[in-house]
Amino acid sequence: MIREQANRYYQEQKYDKAAELFKSLYNDTGADAYFEYYLRCLVESADYKTALKTIRQKFRESKRPKYLVWQGYVYSREGDNKRAQESYQQAIDGLQPERSRIVELGNAFYTLGEMDWAARVYQEAQKKFPSQEFHYELAQIYFRTRNYPLMLNAYLDLLKSQPKALTIVEGRLMTAFYYDIDGELKDEMQKTILARLQAQPGNVVYSKLYVWFLIQQKNYSAALSQALALDRRTGNEASILLNLAQLAAKGGAYSEALRAYDYLKNRKGDNSYREEAQLRQTQVAYQHFLADFPERRTAVDSLDQLFQETFHQLGEDRYTLFLMEDYARFLAFYRYQPDKAISLLKKAEKMQGLNQAQRGALKVELADCNVCAGDYWEAVLLYAQVDKAMRGTALADEAKFKRAKLAYYMGDFNWVKAQMDILKGSTAKLTANDALALSLLIESHEAPDSLNSDLQMLARADLNLFCNRTEQALSVLDSLQQKFPSSDLVEEVLSRKAEILVKLQKYPEAAKVYSDLLARYPEGRNCEEARFRLGQLYQEKLNLPDKAKAVYKDIVLNHPGSIYIEEARKRFRTLREK
Known part of the structure; x- marks a missing residue:
């Protein structure tokens, strides 16, 4: 309760009241954080005399140099820069080899915004005690002052002595990139890391960092070239290549992703990544096909062959279930062979160990394929089964909407309108929006005759569009x-x-x-x-x-x-x- 009140007074800049409470909290707990807040309150309320007296007493008791930093800070707030600099220098002159005390002193300067002096702490410590390194601490200071060349060199020096710190460095650089709104860091890092690689071409960790950097810049082609060269040298970078392939595919760089998977698939020796690479390569090849269709219409045969090769090598089971669904959709909507797709999905339905969501998704796919095969009543039955079995889920709403859309294709417009009123409240935003659009289309149409002939023709065109029969749809619309x-x-x-x-x-x-x-x-x-x-x-x-x-x-x-x-x-x- 007292702490919350002290913080409230501090935020409200009622420093006199906050000082009393923080002093009381410090006396009760002995926590340094409360003592420092007490000092801040004294400084902010311009009670420099009490602040200096308190600090000197604390320094006499503990001999901790960080209190000399606070003393210097109070002098600087008073306007006495000469005595401030003397206090700061006295703190650094008293450096001892104990690492925790060095870091404590550096943090004292850092916390009070004295970045040059904070850097000097670690620079002096490295000179006095060569066995200790403070690259990480220096990098943090240089980041705060936006001195990117020194920051990058500090991180690279850290990696040289501690390659296992790569993940930490990548995380800190990610933060730096986030705040680098002017793009200065990107150019500086490109220059700095290439210079290091040129000077130390055998340093693997620098190559790994460079691959990471290229991925952040979405330069997947260059990243792949570097990663392949690195793996050929070490034979141990398959995980980097797998991650790169996944990110490249997600970023739409399908060619680079496929090259990476192909390399992983064909690696010599004991290759634990071969099966996953085969699986993901097929999945990404299909994604590439969809993204560039109809430009890649000529790739239909080669993609079909790749699907079949993958199932021949890996089998048709729960591990490849997602790919079986992709293949079924490919067969129904791009090879125009819905009967083959239905046969494949029925085989998938017979697998043991599938959960309810997997079975529901399979039924929806199966229903879609039946629509394209012209078996509308079977599709209606399947959509209804999913709606009933998974009520309250987004998949159930999707099935309900698709069932209503099928009724629209079949010309049962009154039934569709009744269903759309229910679906407009769907928790799935996409389904709700689609339902609203279909409802508005039907409600706003003034039929030229009792048969709704024009709306029926539009529905037939939409059915052709659903089944990806674009030429037929265009003909109906004309x-x-x-x-x-x-x-x-x-x-x-x-x-x-x-x-x-x-x-x-x-x-x-x-x-x-x-x-x-x-x-x-x-x-x-x-x-x-x-x-x-x-x-x-x-x-x-x-x-x-x-x-x-x-x-x-x-x-x-x-x-x-x-x-x-x-x-x-x-x-x-x-x-x-x-």
Whole structure:
């Protein structure tokens, strides 16, 4: 209670009251922290006389040099810099070989903000007592003063004598990078570590640190080259390569990740990483395929072969379950062989030891594949089973939404609307948003006749999109637009057509459709996204920076409520500065 009150007075700058309480706490406990807070209160309230008297008495009792630092600090606050410097020097002159006392003295200067003197403590100690090292302490001081060259050299000196400190150094450098808003440290580290590597090419820990640094800069290609060279030299860096591959894949550097996995897979001798490398290489190859589809459409056969090779070598079991799910999705949505996918997933369902979440996820995948196979009633049954078995979970909400979406594909719009009202309250934000979008689509549509023919055609196009049959979806959308030119769904048609054309890399046609959509529906439901996507197309695919700049400027000036306004403003500034 007293401590909390003392802290409150201190925060409120009521130093007289705080001093009394901290003095009482110190007398009761003998804790140095309370004594130092007592001194701070005396100094802040300008009671220098009492502060000096208290410090001198404490120094006579303990002979600890840190109290000479406090004495100097009080002199400096009084404005007597000469006596302050004398006290500081007296403290350093009394250095003893006991490491804990050296660090205590350095910390006293550090705590009071006297960084030059704190550094001098450790520099003098290293001269007087050569068997002791204070590289870490010096690095901390240089970090505080943003003296990056000295900080880096101190850390490298530490690693030279203590290679096992690599993880600690990496952690401290990570903190330094976080605060390096001007980017000074990045350039300095590149220069410093390369100089060390040139001077000491055989020092493995410097090479490891350099790999780590390149990874932080997301320079995965250079990091991989360094890591491969290091492993060829030591034969002991597989864990670094595995971590690098995982980070590269996460950062979208798929080629580098695949190279790393391939190297790990083919390492000579007793290779404990071979199976995991094979597994992860296949997973990343699939991720690469998805990220660059349809550009990588020609990779379908080679990827299929890689999946089969992996299952041949590693088997189909719980260890490879996640890859079996990936392969099933690949078969159903990219090889257009849903029957094979269904067979694979049914085999996975028979595995022993699967938990409820794994079985639920398998059923949802199986239902999706049945949708693409045209077996809608089996899909409805599977979605319903997951919803019932896992009620209250995000997976259950996903299954419920997919079941409703299937009903939408089948034209049962009234049932869909009833389900969407429930799903709009889903705890899973993505599911709730999707449910809201589907509900608005159906509710806002004014049917031209009792059959909802245009909405049924849109649903059929959406079914084709779900199954990744983009050409068929585009054909249906064209037919809808021709058959119902006045339908209130034309905005949705144009939005979907533009997205498909982008996927098919037909960028000029996509830009034309987006422009048409914005001209016809300037305040439409899809106009915000259409406007921003049009700017992206001009900037990234069509190399029309002036047109992109005009679109972004329009968003910034005329659409202040747009969710894309910050990104548009950033892109506009970038283009304007070129």
